[in-house]
Amino acid sequence: MNNIQTIYVQVRHSSFWYGVYGFCSKSRNDEITLYSDQDQNNFLGYFELTTAIALTNLLKYDIDIIGDDKEYCNEINRFINGEEDIYYSYTYPRDLEDVSSQVTHSAPTNIDGYKPIYIDMWSKLSQSWDLDEIKKSVRILAKDFLGLHTENIEFIEIPTFEETKVSYEQDYKPYVNEN
Known part of the structure; x- marks a missing residue:
């Protein structure tokens, strides 16, 4: 396993930032991109992080998003009811156009020899996502898919409290009843 100083x-x-700054509850599903440099020139990977609570809510309240994909629902249920703390769900190329979107890092191939185009890390290690929980997950992902060991995880493009407050108010003001 290789060592890398910092993953960004x-x-x-x-x-995610709305929850970090306390404008709403912390998120339970986020997408992250990893880089080996702060300027984002050296892309390492792209992942989705989903807590078991988010998966439970997906099955319970958002079944219309999944549609009639019974295998995906079964996959979620096996994870939720199983003993594993972490599980990886993979989306593989659906057609020849998708083949060019395969991940560039280490990942399992499907029966056709293709790597996934998308990797979702399902986790029972966290109830919701904050800075420390994301760092913990990045260390696991870096080890499992990039063969990297790192202690230093840094966030880039962190909005300030004020920027986040303005964004939150713009995003949610139309949905708040003013009496």
């Missing part, structure tokens, strides 16, 4: 993490959704 970019969190995709504003909802």
